[in-house]
Amino acid sequence: MSSSLIENPSLHASPAAEFLDDVLKGLSSVPRSIPSKYFYDDIGSTIFDEICELDEYYPTRAESEIMYRYGDEIACRLGSDVRLVEYGSGSSTKTRILLDHLVDPCLYVPVDISNQHLARTADILARDYPLLSVAPVAADFTRPFKVPKSEFEPCRTCVYFPGSTIGNFAQEEAIQLLADIADRCERGDGLLIGFDLRKGIDVLEMAYNDRAGVTAAFNKNLLHRMNSELGANFDARQFGHHAFFNDAAGRIEMHLVSQREQAVSIADHSFRFDRSETICTEYSHKYSISEFEQMAAQVGWQCQETWSDERDYFAVMYLER
Numbered sequence: 357m358s359s360s361l362i363e364n365p366s367l368h369a370s371p372a373a374e375f376l377d378d379v380l381k382g383l384s385s386v387p388r389s390i391p392s393k394y395f396y397d398d399i400g401s402t403i404f405d406e407i408c409e410l411d412e413y414y415p416t417r418a419e420s421e422i423m424y425r426y427g428d429e430i431a432c433r434l435g436s437d438v439r440l441v442e443y444g445s446g447s448s449t450k451t452r453i454l455l456d457h458l459v460d461p462c463l464y465v466p467v468d469i470s471n472q473h474l475a476r477t478a479d480i481l482a483r484d485y486p487l488l489s490v491a492p493v494a495a496d497f498t499r500p501f502k503v504p505k506s507e508f509e510p511c512r513t514c515v516y517f518p519g520s521t522i523g524n525f526a527q528e529e530a531i532q533l534l535a536d537i538a539d540r541c542e543r544g545d546g547l548l549i550g551f552d553l554r555k556g557i558d559v560l561e562m563a564y565n566d567r568a569g570v571t572a573a574f575n576k577n578l579l580h581r582m583n584s585e586l587g588a589n590f591d592a593r594q595f596g597h598h599a600f601f602n603d604a605a606g607r608i609e610m611h612l613v614s615q616r617e618q619a620v621s622i623a624d625h626s627f628r629f630d631r632s633e634t635i636c637t638e639y640s641h642k643y644s645i646s647e648f649e650q651m652a653a654q655v656g657w658q659c660q661e662t663w664s665d666e667r668d669y670f671a672v673m674y675l676e677r
């Protein structure tokens with residue numbers, strides 16, 4: 357079945373003004389930071405797809421392993437005739453594994469902030485799954501958005517949130533997001549969510565410091581994006597990529613590090629950077645299964661089952677409201 361993109365009004369209020377606002381706020385704060393959602397313009401989304409193919413970046417393969425190995429069990433938990441709403445669908449790679457196992461899903465709603473990437477992916481999926489209704493929604497899922505209804509209402513909803521994107525939120529934001537998802541669901545609806553597990557520091561740090569420099573390019577794309585969309589004058593050669601595991605906080609942190617003293621202007625604002633001063637661009641939290649279960653339980657989600665890969669690097673949890 358064909359798919360037509362539903363553009364969420366909140367995305368069009370003025371995305372450029374919102375980006376500028378968030379950047380000015382983030383660069384004026386101490387320590388400096390920029391929300392990681394701004395990685396995902398068209399180029400950033402493409403670089404992220406490359407990251408997922410890297411030897412060092414284990415999460416994508418570990419999650420796919422779980423989906424292949426336990427696809428039948430997972431599909432059984434979700435039941436038939438489900439409306440599947442995917443948060444941050446990207447290229448929907450893992451979704452295909454799930455769709456291959458699901459029995460008669462009534463509607464697939466991929467929700468993503470990257471408009472072009474979403475439209476392309478939805479079209480390809482609609483072509484490859486001719487019996488599936490696909491209703492893509494271009495939206496920032498941290499904001500309210502309308503979920504299209506299935507023509508076979510009422511049907512059960514299951515939110516699918518793969519890829520450990522939940523780890524990119526500060527812990528209190530992650531709990532708030534889980535609460536927002538619960539608010540948009542009915543009693544008995546499901547949440548299938550992937551998150552990265554705690555593990556040895558070497559494995560973690562290598563995953564975010566790949567030898568080919570793809571993650572560094574992903575990080576620096578943010579500078580190029582600010583230059584092209586906000587008229588900033590960052591010299592990307594004068595910023596380095598730094599990613600490390602913050603053990604106390606249980607997260608990988610990615611930073612852009614100023615290689616010298618320099619000034620950068622954005623709109624009418626000027627920012628002075630000392631040598632070695634950083635802009636934090638991403639948190640990637642790593643949880644234990646019990647930690648995550650407790651976090652979700654605080655906001656009304658009951659864990660039904662958890663699957664992990666052979667090395668216990670990654671977990672996929674099914675919860676119900």
Ligand code: AVI
Nearest residue numbers: 407519520521524564571640
């Ligand atoms: C999308 N997200 C789960 C990735 C992560 O691992 O936190 C983003 C990423 N950043 C660097 N490499 C991958």
